[in-house]
Amino acid sequence: MDALLDNKVREDLEYNFLYLKDSVAFDIFISSLGIEQHGFNLRFRQAVCNKISSSLDSFYKERTDKDYIKNALKKLIYDDINRLEILLLVNTYIYGNLSNCFANDLENYFFMAYPNMKITKDQKLIRKNLTSRDYRFRNKLINKVINFYNINDKLETKIDKFFESEIKDKILDLNNHMAKQLKIEFQEGKYFILQKENFLTKKDLKSLYIYVQKVFFENLLKTTRRFIWYGLNDKVLSRYKK
Numbered sequence: 046m047d048a049l050l051d052n053k054v055r056e057d058l059e060y061n062f063l064y065l066k067d068s069v070a071f072d073i074f075i076s077s078l079g080i081e082q083h084g085f086n087l088r089f090r091q092a093v094c095n096k097i098s099s100s101l102d103s104f105y106k107e108r109t110d111k112d113y114i115k116n117a118l119k120k121l122i123y124d125d126i127n128r129l130e131i132l133l134l135v136n137t138y139i140y141g142n143l144s145n146c147f148a149n150d151l152e153n154y155f156f157m158a159y160p161n162m163k164i165t166k167d168q169k170l171i172r173k174n175l176t177s178r179d180y181r182f183r184n185k186l187i188n189k190v191i192n193f194y195n196i197n198d199k200l201e202t203k204i205d206k207f208f209e210s211e212i213k214d215k216i217l218d219l220n221n222h223m224a225k226q227l228k229i230e231f232q233e234g235k236y237f238i239l240q241k242e243n244f245l246t247k248k249d250l251k252s253l254y255i256y257v258q259k260v261f262f263e264n265l266l267k268t269t270r271r272f273i274w275y276g277l278n279d280k281v282l283s284r285y286k287k
Contacts (some may be wrong), residue, residue: 053112062236063132063207066124075135083170093130094123096264110223114245117223118257121215127208130265133200137269141276142192147190148280155281164285168196170278187273197266203256216254219284237277 055077061070098115105111143149155164157172158178164170171179191197223244245253 047116049234061134063128064211069284071132075174078135078139092268093261093264094119094126095247096258097126100256102261105147114219114253115198116142119215121219121222122212122257125211125215126261127205128262129207130268133203134268134272135266137200138272138276138279139195140196141187141190141273143276144190144193145280147186147193148277148284150186150189151277152281152284154186158182164282171280183274185271186277187270190273190277191270196269200265200269201262204258204262208254208261212257216257217247219253220251 057140058074062074081144098119101111101115101118103113108114141148151171152164155162158176171183177184
């Protein structure tokens with residue numbers, strides 16, 4: 046696709062959105078994609094935070110205060126996580142939309158697999174009700190895109206940088222933002238108000254940081270495959286919108 050914005054401008058917009066929380070920068074970024082692509086109508090269901098939250102139930106299954114830990118994490122980092130997720134999904138969509146060669150493979154496959162169908166500008170091509178043959182072709186083509194552009198390594202680099210800059214210190218400071226469960230005990234004729242669970246140790250917090258980053262990366266890799274496929278589909282469809 047012909048880029049409306051040069052790489053430097055696009056990188057600046059990404060940085061402003063990701064690190065400076067500038068939503069206007071993201072709107073400009075997405076609008077430029079819409080113009081380049083003759084329409085950009087993807088819906089983002091940000092699911093990684095839900096995966097992190099649910100996985101913490103098993104990670105802290107022995108702690109009675111796991112809900113307090115989850116709530117504190119949500120307040121501290123989930124907005125950051127959501128921005129990172131949505132930006133990386135757009136990045137992987139762009140990779141899917143980048144190459145005429147891979148789009149040609151998809152277009153040729155469509156005409157061979159569905160000879161009685163025509164491609165129209167309002168069509169979704171191969172997104173729903175995929176056959177087993179479609180899935181095999183889809184996975185093979187997505188893997189080609191990932192390997193050609195070295196996508197997974199690039200994602201990992203961006204995630205490492207963002208987590209180190211924006212997430213790490215917040216997780217290590219979690220105890221200062223976590224409400225505690227209290228219990229009353231009667232000892233030697235006196236009542237004492239005690240914490241039901243101890244605060245997380247420094248080692249616990251470091252383990253939590255590593256775990257959250259691991260869950261984020263693993264789940265993002267699954268979602269990005271779908272967005273690469275969307276990019277490939279839209280690359281083909283854009284040829285029929287002119």
